[in-house]
Amino acid sequence: MISEVNYEKSLIINNRQLKYNGLFRADELFSTLNRAIEERGYEKREKKSEEIVAEEGRKSYVELRPYKVITNYLTLMIKIKVTLDKVTEKLESARGEKKKYQQGEMLIAFDAWVLTDYKDRWGMKPGFYFLKGLMNKFVYKTPIESGVQGILVSDTAYIYAKVKQMLDAYRPGEERPQKEEEIRKQVEEELNKEIEAEAKFLSDNFSA
């Protein structure tokens, strides 16, 4: 198990949201998430689940923190927060069969983190650690370190696209459903733009 406490964490994707309102199946949602997580080589991990049963429906919150170990000192983690609100159960017939569906509001928020643990590396001296941090930030990044951000963005976009495509299938005929590839490309571009904008903001405001 990775212990998040001792890692240096950097937040790459901050609160990317996917909203949906209507019919869905909770078990299908979780199994789609699981499959997408597995396909990208992540280790599944559940952190928290909460449920409140009220008169207007159930409110449910599930937090997943799948992670992928890239090297002994570098790990990627995606925090997926699923909130289902005002959920009621409904019997609907699909292809002549009656099935139980859930109806309500859904919000899925993605945070993506790069976790590094260079201070625990054997032979890492404080001076070298400091210089490495400085070099990584301003001068040069090794190919693995510079590539992880792209991997993380593409993995998050992949999971996002899979879930979105699954949810689109619940509203047939409303509009032409987007292909998974299209959603993925679009989300990846948006995420990269957000990251670049944030980096620009930081360099404009905090550089000497």
Added chain:
Amino acid sequence: MSDRTIVLDHLKFSYEGLFNATELYALIPEFFYNRNWDWHERVNEEIVTPEGKQIKLVFEPWKNTGDYYKIKMRIKMNLTDIKEVEVKHDGETLRLNQGLVKITFDAFVINDRKDLWTEKPFYWFLTTIFDRYFFKQHFQKYEQWVKHDVDELLYKIKSFLNTYKYSYHT
């Protein structure tokens, strides 16, 4: 002292609504009994207030998996504002409880469970070498074992409370 490695850190579950507290309380020891774990109830406190009962439970069941290793869980249960209510269902009156349940799970793998290899520094050094290079697979097996048991228990609790279940199966 033996080493304790945490393999599951604060997995949280909470539920608010109607449930049967007695049955929920019985479900957990029964689960461990069926899996041949040893049972230890460390804390059992109950405070009766005008808002309802406030119950705090800490269970620490464990299982000896061999002469050297042992696996252990810590389950903290906080039941807040638990009231007794009567609900009519299918023409029958059911006595249930209403309130908030919060459960936190931790899981550990403990080596040198009999504390035999910590008497001398050299023995301790040997355990470190053996743990790192020879017993790694045993450790991983027990790690998976305890994680799997936590998942199953959580799944049982979620099924009992009829929540939307996240499970690791695809």
